[in-house]
Amino acid sequence: MSEHIVSPKIYVVILFALMLGTVLTVEAAVRDFGPWNIVIALAIATSKAILVVLYFMHARYSPKRTQLVIVCAVFWLVLLLGLTLSDYAMRPHDASKFATPVASRLP
Amino acid sequence: MHRTGELYGQFETPAQQKDSALLGMWIFLVTEALFFGGLFLTYSVNRHYYFTAFGVGGNMLDLALGTTNTFVLIASSFTMAMSVWSAQTSRKKLLPVFLLLTLVLGFVFLGIKYVEYKQKFEHHLVPGSSFDIRYHVNHPAPGDNLKELAAERKEIEEALGTESPDNPQKALVALNAHTQLYFSLYFGMTGLHALHMVVGAGLLIWAFKDSLKGRFSAAYNTPIDVIGLYWHFVDIVWIYLFALLYLINRHLV
Numbered sequence: 001m002s003e004h005i006v007s008p009k010i011y012v013v014i015l016f017a018l019m020l021g022t023v024l025t026v027e028a029a030v031r032d033f034g035p036w037n038i039v040i041a042l043a044i045a046t047s048k049a050i051l052v053v054l055y056f057m058h059a060r061y062s063p064k065r066t067q068l069v070i071v072c073a074v075f076w077l078v079l080l081l082g083l084t085l086s087d088y089a090m091r092p093h094d095a096s097k098f099a100t101p102v103a104s105r106l107p
Numbered sequence: 108m109h110r111t112g113e114l115y116g117q118f119e120t121p122a123q124q125k126d127s128a129l130l131g132m133w134i135f136l137v138t139e140a141l142f143f144g145g146l147f148l149t150y151s152v153n154r155h156y157y158f159t160a161f162g163v164g165g166n167m168l169d170l171a172l173g174t175t176n177t178f179v180l181i182a183s184s185f186t187m188a189m190s191v192w193s194a195q196t197s198r199k200k201l202l203p204v205f206l207l208l209t210l211v212l213g214f215v216f217l218g219i220k221y222v223e224y225k226q227k228f229e230h231h232l233v234p235g236s237s238f239d240i241r242y243h244v245n246h247p248a249p250g251d252n253l254k255e256l257a258a259e260r261k262e263i264e265e266a267l268g269t270e271s272p273d274n275p276q277k278a279l280v281a282l283n284a285h286t287q288l289y290f291s292l293y294f295g296m297t298g299l300h301a302l303h304m305v306v307g308a309g310l311l312i313w314a315f316k317d318s319l320k321g322r323f324s325a326a327y328n329t330p331i332d333v334i335g336l337y338w339h340f341v342d343i344v345w346i347y348l349f350a351l352l353y354l355i356n357r358h359l360v
Binding site for chain 1: 125134137140144155170174181185187188189196336339340349350351353354355357
């Protein structure tokens with residue numbers, strides 16, 4: 001069989017990268033970056049997820065067909081999250097009905 | 108069904124059979140991603156509406172236990188990847204060792220999850236009639252970090268102010284309702300993730316038993332690869348759960 005075998009060396013590098021990402025994300029979370037906290041947390045989580053998919057799940061060495069399936073998953077997720085959240089974000093809602101408008105937290 | 112060794116009759120070659128199995132697994136994982144995606148969407152919309160309450164809820168979680176579990180799960184993903192490598196290179200003695208390590212780390216994760224859930228029951232943070240977001244700060248247990256509790260108390264008081272500034276009673280009802288929503292999502296999402304871990308553990312036990320018989324080698328290792336894909340996917344779900352449930356409100360206190 002002509003399958004690609006990923007060497008343990010790469011797995012160890014990815015392991016340490018994931019652990020470093022975890023340390024970084026916890027360190028970043030306890031500091032106040034205002035609206036950037038969630039951006040940083042999700043950016044680090046996504047970087048970790050990409051490393052897992054590419055190397056642990058061998059996506060980098062997979063046939064184009066498999067890679068297309070992965071791209072489709074991301075595409076549908078972006079549609080699901082992106083379209084729904086943009087709808088909620090732009091929909092005027094009765095603040096008293098939904099309680100706690102974000103603006104009331106601001107000084 | 109006609110079968111020659113590990114090769115089923117509908118396939119021409121073992122390579123083709125493995126390709127098909129892996130493709131099928133990936134398509135299953137797409138449905139899983141969208142399944143969890145719906146839950147992440149529910150979480151995001153509710154956090155958007157009940158921002159303050161979700162901040163209070165998130166900061167009630169135990170960051171140390173959550174971080175430990177993240178390390179445990181990452182380590183288990185590594186041992187799973189090493190299992191796949193052992194099978195691909197016909198290391199028949201090493202494969203059961205890595206499978207067992209993965210299984211043990213999976214159980215460590217579930218054990219820590221049990222400690223966390225138990226703590227939430229003790230702190231009256233399980234949605235239901237005894238839910239009380241102020242219970243823990245009002246009833247500190249010995250050994251609790253008092254500085255952290257003081258910060259939580261301050262956050263709860265501020266949140267009560269934003270829920271309903273002039274009516275303290277109404278504010279408490281609202282805050283309890285909205286933090287319960289957070290904890291419903293917390294238990295729903297981490298519970299579903301834990302259920303996936305239990306299924307993964309079952310698969311690992313099966314693979315471990317067969318690996319002891321020397322079934323998997325360079326010529327045939329499809330089940331190990333497929334279980335690996337599943338296990339890594341569950342790891343990815345946790346990476347996002349950790350960021351969204353445990354981390355993104357920490358800076359508020």
